Amino acid sequence: MATTMNLKDLLENGHDQDIQLLTRKPVNLIRPVSDVRLLLDFSIQNIHEAHILWIVPSVMKSTVLWDSLLLQIASNNGAGMIIPPGQISEATILLAERLSIPIFTVPLSKMDYVVHFIWSRLAQKEMLRLHCDLEKIKEITSLWEMAKTTNDFIKELSRLGIFVRINNSGESKNLLSDFKDEMTMSITWGRGRGVQIQTAPGISLSVLQHIRLLAGILLDREAGEIESELRHRSEFLLELLVDPRIPTGSLIHAAKQFQLDLGRYHTVVLWDLDSFRDFIKQGIPESSVLRLKSQLFQQIEREARLIFGHGLVLPHSDEFVLIVESPEALNALNVMQGMSYVHEALRPILHRFHVPGITAGVGFSYNGVQGMRKSFEEAHEALVVGRSRHGFGSITHFKDIGIERFLYGWIDSPRSKSLSEDFLKPLLNEPNAQELLETLEIYMESRGRLSVAAAQLKIHRNSLRYRLDRISHLLHVDVDDSTTQLVLQLALKALNMENKLHKK
Incomplete structure (x- = not known):
């Protein structure tokens, strides 16, 4: 059984006259009992569960075998032992007292009744636990149905006294500063595969399994929404900056949806995650990768709008194309200063996901779609040459790469x-x-x-x-x-x- 009682609850008020404590040293009767089992062969070597109360109905006089059995029970953190009277020596009783293993005696004629009584107690406790778990699962499901995000779900669980931490590359922070003796279970399916669900002590395994299922569904749904947004922006990026054709009606319509005026000046800044392939090879859950990309493009866009009054980020793979729109050409020095502020704002996200850094290349401001594409090409060249010259985490403007731009395309191949x-x-x-x-x-x-x-x-x-x-x-x-x-x-x-x- 999966329930847990203690010796006092399990043995008193039923067969007190039949169950006698043999060990004389004071015993802690509050010690937990998770199961009761019959032992017929004097060996528990292949059983590793803790807190088991062993019933040994066999009549056997060998002190060596009794001592060996006691040592095995102690090593498995057993709850105690019930035996027929007159079976063990004084030396074995002393050993049990030293090991703090309580020994109870029950007459052989009463053994069946006592065993039935103990199992009935455990069954009642188990039924009560299952009922409580079912009620808790109903409450948890109701909270889950109202939650929009995984973090909302975790916050609502805390109102029930259930404290949960989602451990996916350190991006989510726990409501408690630390869990002691926490229970951990990994999601094994969907985009949340590999994410660990940790809870503070006090909930059962079945409740944790239910929380894992519901959290996994939320993570999968959130990942799908993020992926859809990233794909939509990426498709617009390819049509806007890569497609060699003159802007089509669909491009103009998409630009309006993103509130981008194709007739104004645009400055392109290309941000690229450093060592992204190595980051992926660490077995990071897909949901964590998508969260990283979502948080980065939102932060870049937010900071650009605060600094320049406009900012549109179009992500593609491990790159983020920032387009800054303006009524006139932006000063290169002002753009570089603004990008340094953006870079600082990205550091906490990179640190939280254990990403080594992010490198940027900046192009000049140009008018129209063709000018935007030229700025994009300049930003790409500045990124490659700048990373070659300055390493990871650098920000380089096209104006500063000098003659090395003639090596662009070869030097990074x-x-x-x-x-x-x-x-x-x-x-x-x-x-x-x-x-x-x-x-x-x-x-x-x-x-x-x-x-x-x-x-x-x-x-x-x-x-x-x-x-x-x-x-x-x-x-x-x-x-x-x-x-x-x-x-x-x-x-x-x-x-x-x-x-x-x-x-x-």
Whole structure:
């Protein structure tokens, strides 16, 4: 049975004259009893439940077997033992007292009646518990039917004295500061798969299972609503900024729905989650990923509207395209300052979901749909080059990427990283690889001037010349050749981008 009583409730007022306490040391009769079982073979090695009251009707005089049985009951945190009188020695009674295992005796002639009485008590307790659980489940279901969100449901449960925490990557906070001895159960279906439901002690397993079911339905419904909103915005994004055709009637209609005036000036800012693939690989529940995206695009949009008076976010995968509308072109410095405020506002959300960061690229302000698309392309270039130069968590304007924008598209491609690693592999395999790479990079930056490079490295010219000869030998190239220097600079830039991202 799944119910729990205590020895006092279970044994008194029924067969008191038949049940005698054998152990003399004072016993805590309030100790819990979760079940009563007959034991016929003097072994409970394969039974691991706690708080069981064992009835041993066998007549057996072996002290060794009685002592072994007591030790097994104690190790399983048993409630006690009922045996026929005259079965155990004084030494075994002393052992039971030391282990705090109460032993009761019942005459063999009365054993059947006592067992029937005890089971009747447990059955009554179980029926009462089931009735209470059923009433509580009805109350919980009524609250669930009125709840619009999972958080609303949790708050309403607290009014019943049921305190619940939903543990999905730390995004939801519990109403209690901490749970002690909490019960935990995972959702195993739908978009909430992997989310853990934790409750404070005091509710039964069946009630927790019901709460898990209802919370899972709410999480699945919320995830579906978020996914629908994200898909709707993403489709508009593709038509607005990617579709090469002239704006169609459907695009103009969609723009009106989003309150976007295609004839005004627009500044595009592209936000991209850092290491999003690694985040997904951690087994994060789908509902948590959707909540993250929803909270981010809402926060970006909210902050942009506070700062610039307008903001529309169109999410796509792990990117968020912010479009800021204005009657005239926005000043680039003002936009950058505004984006730094937005970035700060996003930090608590990123921290709550354990996301390493978010990087942004900013384009210039342009008029019309074609101008908006140009600003989008500039923001994308600024994002890629800025992340290459500054690493994760940076915000870069197109005006600041300089000549490196000519490498856009190549520097961030898997092909560039593969070629660079293959080309520089002989250096990377050297014990002093970092020293050689630093030497080569500074030599390239100093345009091949030995004195300047040696001063930056704080080494003698001859030491620098030795290192360069070593690099030429390993790579089978002439480091002073102009074409070779161009290739080396590109390879180092692609390699540095990868290293910066890993360090960050």
